Amino acid sequence: MGDRFAIELHDVTKRYPGGVTAVDRLDLRVREGEVLGFLGPNGAGKTTTMRMLVGLVRPSSGRIRVLGQPPGTPSQLARVGALIESPAFYPHLSGRDNLRLAARYSGVPDSAVERVLTEVRLSDRADSPYRTYSLGMKQRLGVAAALLKEPSLLILDEPTNGLDPAGVSEMRELLRALGKRGHTVLLSSHVLAEVEQVCDRIAVIDAGRLVAEGTPDELRGALGTGVLLIDAEPVDQAIACLREHDQVRAVEAVDGQLRVTADPALAAVLNRRLVTAGIDVRELRPLRHSLEEAFLELTAAERSDADSADPTAEATDRPEVTTGVNA
Amino acid sequence: MIASVRAAWFADRRRPAVWTVTATWTILALAFGIGIPYLVHLALAGDPEQADAAESLLAAVLPGQLVTTGIGLFPLFGGAIVVILGALVVGNEYRWGTLNLIFTQRPRRGQVLAGHAVVLCGLTLLIAVLTFGALALVTGLLGVVEGHPAGWPPAADLAGAVAAAWLICTAHASVGWFLAIAFRSTATAIAVGLIWTLVLENAISGLALVLSPLEVVQKVLLAPSSGALAGALGARSQFDGGTPGVMESSGALLPTLVLLGYTLLMFGLGSWLAARRDVG
Structure with a gap:
């Protein structure tokens, strides 16, 4: 793991028209080569944060640097692979052609397409139209597209969504291998066991704010x-x-x-x-919490804080958590 | 930029909807431009009192009037169809969520959209060439069947008509393209585009006949400018027994500039809007 940060968010807020604040003064840093689990309940702001990291969504305020550059620039995007929310491809094109299309946009040779198809074990169905794919196959194709550029940073939003147990296991192995190869990975998932097994550190957000951050052990242990x-x-x-x-x-x-x-x-x-x-x-x-118990307690504490009008509640009620690299 | 054009062409040329619209328009052009006039000619041919009308209809479907017959089809019918094409090319990116994919590859958003715009211009050129090619083929066959000498129009006139048809199609397609980005929806863009070109602009054109201040407005509208360009190339207006949408015109310069203006404005506005808005 390097000393430099692949992702830096400083005081980032995203407010949508209509007054919804999806991300609220978020501070987060991810070291190069680190696999960071990004957890939070539905609507916590994970996907919006990930969208901001690739320039699909612009922050209302705050500063974002991804691989040392502002998000969405060509040189930054060339080094970032992303699967955000559900995979989106052209339904009339085959899986292979969808990847060839992405390769053309990225300036990547077609040989990379075969490499990633093999990596996600989709070569057999690569010539079928995307619209005929199962949810798991769509997910694999999404991961393949994210890997196409051999990116320094991978941003994966629920990559195991829809995969069968064997597929989940394969994905876990793939993520582990990517981590070992020095890729930085930001992984959002609701499968906490997967996060626990794969990630070096975990960041928990709720209501757009960072609730806790640390290694899985730190998170479990911090909530005595x-x-x-x-x-x-x-x-x-x-x-x-x-x-x-x-x-x-x-x-x-x-x-x-x-x-x-x-x-x-x-x-x-x-x-x-x-x-x-x-x-x-x-x-x-x-007696230590499981990660699931820690997650539920942390996010429940956040909701309790949000519901409370007492401004001191945050300092007194919420469990104290180690804050890893940001400390 | 070249990579974006290649990628957009790779995706767009495989869209069944693109070829459905192109084929539909070509068939409609043959039906309205050749088929129906020729059938009416056949129906009138036996009536001595209608001999002049029958001859006029026959002349319109022979190679000699290829330019005027062909260009006359584009202002109303062709324009409306091509609005749909423009909306389909970019609107489906929103429908399928594929902007997430292509905006997170390498090029800037503006380059991605410019790639699509260039491909759309290529498709409209193809439509113009294909339409005149199909019309030439069928009018040539009718010339042989009817025993009339070929009498083809000069190549320069034909090239001018193809270029005018291309401009009319591109201006209309750019409107569909812009509306699809503005509404982030194919269906809404098509509905608004058709209402705009077929209803609203025609209503203003109709009112301009009785309200003279609207004549100035009419000159900068899309469909009337397309009709004026067709009129400048010799197509007969509806009031002169010609095709609906064609208008009498004193020259091709103003309508050409207006249509070019629409094309640049719509592509520019669409690109600007898509580049600055959040995706998702």
Whole structure:
């Protein structure tokens, strides 16, 4: 991963006529060579942000640099591959001809068409008209078009949409390979497991604003659950021992494990207490959110903030999250 | 720019709608320009009282009047059809969402649109050539069938008529092209374009007969200028027993300038609008 930024958004706002603010003072930076998961609920502003990165939509205010240049310039577009929202191609042309058309616009030789068709495993149906394609095939063609220019930066909006499980797996492998080859990837997806497996970092936006940013571990860990999981024997003695500690708020046994409601910083203290009491401790770890739980909590907190008239709510209610490179 | 033209041609030449419109117009031109007058001629030929009318109709479908018969078809009928072609070429990009694809490749938006405009001009030239070619073929055959000597018009007159037809078609197509961008829709562009050229402009032309201040307005309208250009090349106006849409004219310069103005204005406005607006 490089030290330079492939994408820089500074204080970017996009307001549409009619007063809808799709993106609201967004700050986001993506390092070169990084695979960034871009998460957010429907209508959060992900697609508008991606459209702004390729110049399809202009920001109302703020500054955007993509590969060091303003978006939408020929030299910038030559190095960016994008699949934004649903794939859009000429229905009467075959998949191959659609790619040849894109290649002509890009100044890319026709040989690149065969390369990307192979890469997305669409060669067999490449001569069928696009209108006969299934949703998954359309999606593959969209990804193929994005790869056509061998871009430094790939912007992919829901690339696995409509793919069968095998296709999702192949796409995941492709994204991993692209990341290893040094491509910068901005990936929007609702499949959190996919994001977790593929992305170096994740940015979460809601209502057009950046809610959280960090590695998947940071996001999960930042939202502390306040629960420790302890596997200890004998269980009854362990429960009694833990309940005697004045900072332990609750202890319950679930499936042979103890769920201890306490500050995770107490882990070492509780471990020593149990061992000193002659109790065997096999495992002690903080209970962590899944990425899905973290995502839901982060976006729910944002909505709660938005609904609240109290300007201090944002500072007090929202979980504190590590902010990766922007810190 | 060349890459954009090549890409636009690659896409447009494979659109079935483009060839449907071209074929439809060619068939209509043959039907209205040759078929119907010839059938009426045949119906009147046996009536001694209608002999002059029958001869006049026959003359109109023979090679000698190829220029006037051909160019007379374009102001009203051809123009309307070509508005549809202009709207189809760019309007479907909005319908299919393919602007997302082509605006995120390499060229600037202006170059992409210029590519489409150049291809559209090529298609209108093809339509003009094809129409006169088909008319020449059929009038030549009728000349043989009717036993009349060929008597072809001078090549320069024929070239002038093709050029005028091209200009009329391009000006109308540019209007369809602009409307499709303005409305981001093929259907709305076609509807508005047809109402504009067939209804609104004809209504103003009709009113100009009784309201003299409208005569100035009429001179800068698309359909009347097309009719005036056809009239300047010898086509008979509707009031003189000719084709609807053709107008009496004192010269070709003003209508030519007006039509060129429409072409440049519509292509320019459309490109400017598409380049500055958000896509999506």
